[in-house]
Amino acid sequence: MNGPVRGASPHAHDPSGVSMIMLQVCLALVPVTTWAFYLFGWPAVFVWILCISAAIASEALSLWLMQQPYSRLLDGSGLLTGWLLALTLPPWSPWWVAVGGAAFAIIIGKQIYGGIGQNIFNPALLARIALLISFPVPLTTWVAPQLYPGFMESLGIVFANAPLSELGADGVTGATWLGDSKAFVRAGGDMQEYMTTSFSLSDAFFGYSRGSMGEVSALLALLGGAYLMYRRIISWHIPLSLLGTVALLAVIGHQANAAAFAPLQFHLLSGGLILGAFFYATDYVTTPSSRSGQILFGIGSGILIYSIRSWGGFPEAVAFGILMMNALTPLIDRVTRPRVYGRNRQGNAIKHVSAQRRVN
Amino acid sequence: MLGLGRFRGGVHPKGHKEPTRVNSILTNPPLPPMLYLPLCQHSGDDALPLVSIGERVLKGQKIACADGRMSANVHAPTSGVIRDIRAITMPHPSGLPARAILLEPDGQEEWVELTPPADPYAIPQEELAGLVEEAGIVGMGGAIFPAAIKLRQGRRYEIKTLIVNGSECEPFLTTDDRLMCERAEEIIEGTKLVRHIIEAYRAVIAVEDNKPEAIAALKKAAEGIGSIEIAVVPARYPMGSAKQLIQAITGQEVPAGKRSNDIGVLVHNVATVYAIQQALVYGKPLISRITTVGGDCIRSPRNVEALLGTPVQYLFDVCGGLLETPSRLLMGGPMMGQVLPTTDTPMIKGSSGLLALTKREVNEHVPDPCIRCARCVNACPMGLLPLEMANGAKRDDFDAANDAGLKDCILCGSCAYVCPSHIPLVQYFEYAKGELRDRRAETDKLALTKTLTEAKTARVEAEKAAKEAAKAAKEAAKAAKAAKKKADAEKKAAAKKAAEEAAAATPPESAGVAGESTDQTILTQEEEQS
Ligand code: SF4
Numbered sequence: 068m069n070g071p072v073r074g075a076s077p078h079a080h081d082p083s084g085v086s087m088i089m090l091q092v093c094l095a096l097v098p099v100t101t102w103a104f105y106l107f108g109w110p111a112v113f114v115w116i117l118c119i120s121a122a123i124a125s126e127a128l129s130l131w132l133m134q135q136p137y138s139r140l141l142d143g144s145g146l147l148t149g150w151l152l153a154l155t156l157p158p159w160s161p162w163w164v165a166v167g168g169a170a171f172a173i174i175i176g177k178q179i180y181g182g183i184g185q186n187i188f189n190p191a192l193l194a195r196i197a198l199l200i201s202f203p204v205p206l207t208t209w210v211a212p213q214l215y216p217g218f219m220e221s222l223g224i225v226f227a228n229a230p231l232s233e234l235g236a237d238g239v240t241g242a243t244w245l246g247d248s249k250a251f252v253r254a255g256g257d258m259q260e261y262m263t264t265s266f267s268l269s270d271a272f273f274g275y276s277r278g279s280m281g282e283v284s285a286l287l288a289l290l291g292g293a294y295l296m297y298r299r300i301i302s303w304h305i306p307l308s309l310l311g312t313v314a315l316l317a318v319i320g321h322q323a324n325a326a327a328f329a330p331l332q333f334h335l336l337s338g339g340l341i342l343g344a345f346f347y348a349t350d351y352v353t354t355p356s357s358r359s360g361q362i363l364f365g366i367g368s369g370i371l372i373y374s375i376r377s378w379g380g381f382p383e384a385v386a387f388g389i390l391m392m393n394a395l396t397p398l399i400d401r402v403t404r405p406r407v408y409g410r411n412r413q414g415n416a417i418k419h420v421s422a423q424r425r426v427n
Numbered sequence: 428m429l430g431l432g433r434f435r436g437g438v439h440p441k442g443h444k445e446p447t448r449v450n451s452i453l454t455n456p457p458l459p460p461m462l463y464l465p466l467c468q469h470s471g472d473d474a475l476p477l478v479s480i481g482e483r484v485l486k487g488q489k490i491a492c493a494d495g496r497m498s499a500n501v502h503a504p505t506s507g508v509i510r511d512i513r514a515i516t517m518p519h520p521s522g523l524p525a526r527a528i529l530l531e532p533d534g535q536e537e538w539v540e541l542t543p544p545a546d547p548y549a550i551p552q553e554e555l556a557g558l559v560e561e562a563g564i565v566g567m568g569g570a571i572f573p574a575a576i577k578l579r580q581g582r583r584y585e586i587k588t589l590i591v592n593g594s595e596c597e598p599f600l601t602t603d604d605r606l607m608c609e610r611a612e613e614i615i616e617g618t619k620l621v622r623h624i625i626e627a628y629r630a631v632i633a634v635e636d637n638k639p640e641a642i643a644a645l646k647k648a649a650e651g652i653g654s655i656e657i658a659v660v661p662a663r664y665p666m667g668s669a670k671q672l673i674q675a676i677t678g679q680e681v682p683a684g685k686r687s688n689d690i691g692v693l694v695h696n697v698a699t700v701y702a703i704q705q706a707l708v709y710g711k712p713l714i715s716r717i718t719t720v721g722g723d724c725i726r727s728p729r730n731v732e733a734l735l736g737t738p739v740q741y742l743f744d745v746c747g748g749l750l751e752t753p754s755r756l757l758m759g760g761p762m763m764g765q766v767l768p769t770t771d772t773p774m775i776k777g778s779s780g781l782l783a784l785t786k787r788e789v790n791e792h793v794p795d796p797c798i799r800c801a802r803c804v805n806a807c808p809m810g811l812l813p814l815e816m817a818n819g820a821k822r823d824d825f826d827a828a829n830d831a832g833l834k835d836c837i838l839c840g841s842c843a844y845v846c847p848s849h850i851p852l853v854q855y856f857e858y859a860k861g862e863l864r865d866r867r868a869e870t871d872k873l874a875l876t877k878t879l880t881e882a883k884t885a886r887v888e889a890e891k892a893a894k895e896a897a898k899a900a901k902e903a904a905k906a907a908k909a910a911k912k913k914a915d916a917e918k919k920a921a922a923k924k925a926a927e928e929a930a931a932a933t934p935p936e937s938a939g940v941a942g943e944s945t946d947q948t949i950l951t952q953e954e955e956q957s
């Protein structure tokens with residue numbers, strides 16, 4: 068009998084696949100997303116659907132332009148990018164923000180570099196920042212949770228740009244805690260006072276606050292992250308080093324000057340730090356490949372995030388911090404190459420005492 | 428620093444070992460109608476046939492003798508008649524033909540007279556190594572490197588640790604496992620013999636922790652015999668790779684470009700050690716081996732102790748035949764084994780397994796682009812950057828691939844096994860290694876041409892010198908007839924010296940040196956999978 072002669076070793080493969088990985092990440096995002104739908108109602112659902120469909124459509128367009136097989140659409144990366152973008156947006160964003168952002172993320176953020184695996188920056192975060200810089204007003208309009216506009220009303224909010232004030236509720240929009248506290252301190256207020264009067268630890272943890280779709284519930288983000296680590300889609304190195312760094316700096320800062328620097332729990336639970344640490348800072352393509360490199364990446368992002376939050380002009384510290392470290396990834400990769408078996412760090416053979424017997 | 432029993436990276440492939448580990452080894456399957464004995468079942472040159480067509484041979488009779496240092500003898504696995512000596516399809520992915528002796532068994536199983544040493548410990552170790560060489564034993568874990576060379580190498584070094592490799596980390600394969608369960612005493616005896624031959628300080632039999640039965644059997648057999656340790660190592664691929672096993676057992680790394688001898692370690696496979704014991708205690712040459720006939724396509728998979736040269740199809744039939752058309756036929760395990768072009772090819776000394784895998788077991792996919800997930804980096808036991816190496820190979824930038832680690836790659840396949848994009852990384856590496864080898868051969872050729880030219884110049888000069896000497900002698904002779912005798916002697920000496928000089932500069936010598944260095948590289952390469 069003749070067998071099919073084909074293929075180099077190995078002739079076995081573990082059951083993983085690219086689409087499996089992407090779908091697992093999406094699965095881990097389900098709790099956070101469902102919570103966002105519950106808190107922010109129909110408009111959030113529309114924004115989510117818009118982001119995802121626009122991302123997949125842009126992906127298809129790029130594949131067509133670059134004459135690549137459409138089967139790539141099934142790898143799930145377009146879906147994930149759209150989803151990740153949706154979670155960074157204000158839940159009641161107008162439709163063009165969602166569609167434009169998703170198209171930017173896929174086309175400029177990813178396909179221009181040559182498609183999946185080639186980009187330098189996290190596409191969703193890049194699009195988020197591009198949107199923020201281009202359209203600061205809709206991107207900083209945060210609605211209060213649990214307003215529940217009706218279905219038609221919601222269509223109006225997302226597609227017709229219906230003025231939010233028409234809803235008739237007072238204090239519908241406002242700033243997130245991060246932005247708010249910054250303004251408060253800058254206006255001469257005491258951070259400690261802000262913490263006691265405005266910040267609610269349990270609300271931040273469980274997720275009753277203004278914010279983007281994904282940033283409100285620290286608990287559910289943590290849950291998703293734990294699931295990813297459990298399934299070994301991500302390792303602990305980046306998220307824990309990032310969170311640890313921010314925590315450490317927060318403790319030091321707060322100890323040094325409690326009036327100006329927010330305490331630990333505020334830093335960890337607000338502004339989507341946990342979501343960012345587990346879902347955005349762990350993007351395979353744009354982060355280092357070695358374990359030590361990942362730890363460096365985490366620490367670097369942590370320092371940047373804390374610095375931007377404490378001294379920077381934008382409240383979007385997580386996105387900026389991660390993007391800046393994305394740019395450093397190739398460098399980190401170069402300096403943290405694993406040591407090769409039988410060689411020292413410089414790449415020379417390790418020294419040994421020869422066991423050769425003396426031949427008289 | 429990694430603790431003992433550890434090495435970097437590695438993977439945990441699905442074992443698939445249950446179906447064959449539960450059954451005992453099937454010994455003495457019915458004789459096949461014909462045995463196909465390739466003259467090359469080892470890493471060196473073809474052995475030279477010693478028999479002619481039509482000749483009757485006895486079981487264990489030497490029918491082909493080693494040609495050169497890296498070659499190995501071939502013995503008749505049973506008594507019968509030599510029917511032909513011709514090219515057959517080899518168990519190699521290329522499917523290229525190579526010469527083999529066709530032996531038709533006569534069913535008598537008549538042995539040649541075996542002459543084992545009365546007491547192997549009473550004769551010099553060099554001679555023991557000679558007996559191993561005579562028995563045609565090669566590395567049976569798939570390395571097919573002549574065992575005697577390794578023993579002699581071992582004698583030239585001060586070996587602190589002899590490691591007997593019973594880790595068997597390849598999925599599907601259970602030959603070593605069953606061998607250790609059923610023939611533990613022979614393995615212990617073999618280990619003692621090898622230890623004696625190379626005068627190792629310490630002997631360790633390393634077994635992965637997923638083989639509790641084998642561990643128990645070895646421990647029992649080793650009871651009361653000091654100096655042989657049974658080391659239980661964690662089950663992780665590629666624990667069976669010499670470099671990784673050495674690290675796990677001794678905590679030392681083999682320096683790049685060196686061999687395990689250099690750090691005083693020698694690794695032998697358990698099946699090799701068993702064969703050595705059979706040769707030194709019973710005088711039996713290597714004529715059979717245990718092989719795992721497995722994969723989901725086989726109706727009743729199990730380990731079979733079969734005569735060398737038995738056709739693969741015959742062994743499949745012995746195991747109940749095929750249930751479906753295999754998606755892939757393999758010799759060896761799925762991680763490093765070779766594709767068999769056909770089942771009409773014989774089992775040979777290095778066949779640790781014969782697998783007929785289903786599509787599901789192979790799990791092959793169209794490759795996706797790399798997503799830089801770094802799984803390959805974390806899986807690589809050598810600490811390399813498989814994604815960069817593959818990129819280099821893809822661009823035909825072999826130097827970049829080498830820098831990223833290709834030169835240290837042991838082709839274990841861990842990276843390709845975990846790659847979620849199903850990128851055939853090892854295929855890239857093999858391609859790049861092949862290209863680099865060709866390139867090196869090219870430079871070697873240039874170097875050889877250079878030596879040849881230099882040799883020629885030297886010879887010409889030597890001849891000129893000889894002529895001048897002769898001329899001088901002649902003139903001297905002319906000048907003084909009385910000094911004729913002396914002049915004659917001078918002439919002779921000058922000519923002789925010139926001839927010697929010319930001889931010293933001729934290519935055979937330098938070619939010999941080149942051959943030696945090639946052997947060395949092969950040694951290093953082969954060792955990796957002992
Ligand atoms: S495992 Fe495959 S996809 Fe992941 S980095 Fe390596 S080559 Fe790329």
Ligand code: SF4
Binds near residue numbers: 807836839852
């Ligand atoms: S095949 Fe080479 S690169 Fe891949 S894991 Fe093995 S040693 Fe590393």
